[in-house]
Amino acid sequence: MHVAHIMASCMGGIRTSGDLVAWMQMTHKMKIHEAKAYVAKKLGIDEEDLTNEEVMRELRKDLGIGTVTSIAGSPKGIRAKWNVANLLGVKIRSVELFKSQLTFNGV
């Protein structure tokens, strides 16, 4: 059932930009159109390309924000989320914790 909803309505998560738009709803209470506009501006793309795999795949790889297929050695997990936080200008709590645990304190 979840997959049916994902196919019917979902932005596509890390296949495209769904995770990025979700962060804006979660951290800034943005409605969907506002969140999409914000993310598109940060990415420097048209809103229609937010769910365009052809554009988002390369962009995600270049920005180091995680890709859906596994590229050996490329950022995933907390390293990708750190880049997401910087890209969007938002505070991601797991990233803040991770930074606080580094000996150089994330600077």
Next chain:
Amino acid sequence: MSGKIITRMGDGERVLLTRSEIKKDIEEGTKDAAERAHIPPMTPEEQKQLLEIIADPSRVVSVERGQEVIVTDDGCSMSFYSGQDGGGVGAPLSRMQAVLVYERACGADTTSLGHSDYSYKPVKPIINFEMNDYYNISMVSTAPFFYGAQPNMGLYYQPDGPCENPAELFSAGKIDEARAAQEEALQYLKEDLVFVAKKLSEVGCEGINFDTSGSAGDAEFLATLEAVAELKKTIPDLPILMGSSGEFILGMHGELKYEDKQLAGMYPHDQVKVVESAGADIFGLAVSTNTSKSVPWNLARAVTFLKHAVSVAKIPIHANVGMGVCGVPMMEQPPIDSVSRVSKALVQIGKADGL
């Protein structure tokens, strides 16, 4: 069969209806919601759009390009490894593996972790286990990662909990005692919700989901609102998704208020305003599916409640679309023809910010 359209009943049974029968069900569904909540019904144009979505000959339908929304979840990754009673497929995956499969193989916008019981009370004694799992998974997951469960205040009543059982007190005519028991239980619940969320926030929790709030009535909804407000005071950067359990808050107590607003009897457009006021970041809207009515009837009803709530809300609204909610048939294995139509209609006509 000629001229008839395949659709479903609220229990999933496949039925063949004519266009005029579906049109009538849509009219009656939206009228029911509008009359109950004193809100506008769907316009004739919206009803026509819904009819076309239902009548689409494709088995699976989807939103138009560019209208995609965020899909959050209520423990979907648990469905990979849990059993039948949790809608699970029983694949032998660890919790971490399930979350990563959901994120990477399914392309989910967000993922989540939850206790198998999916209630907050049983999390308390094992909070350190949950903190460890949450922390470990959050280090390797890329999409936003929630911790979710239901407030489920029923667990605080005897024989499962410390408080007297209101259902027994009501049936004995002890109305004041039944109300007092609920007031006692809501304090325990609130403390547990705050405790669990605070502990998880210590390990970098990215978001908390208080899912299906109010299933035990207005006292449970109040406990959750108060927990959200307290958490937002002490941990303002903790994202909180608060979902409801139905279109109507049950008045099991009947006299409880949040900021001078009576909770019993609240419909979604009022529910979202108190959730917003408490400080939650996303509201999960729920409308119960009537199993003896058709999917068009149920969907028209859900769209009507949703559209009006979205129009008054300042925070994003995600329509809850699990089994038996917002028009999804109430069955263990909801048919994807209905699920995808519910998905499309709630987004395109109901204007949901997410599901």
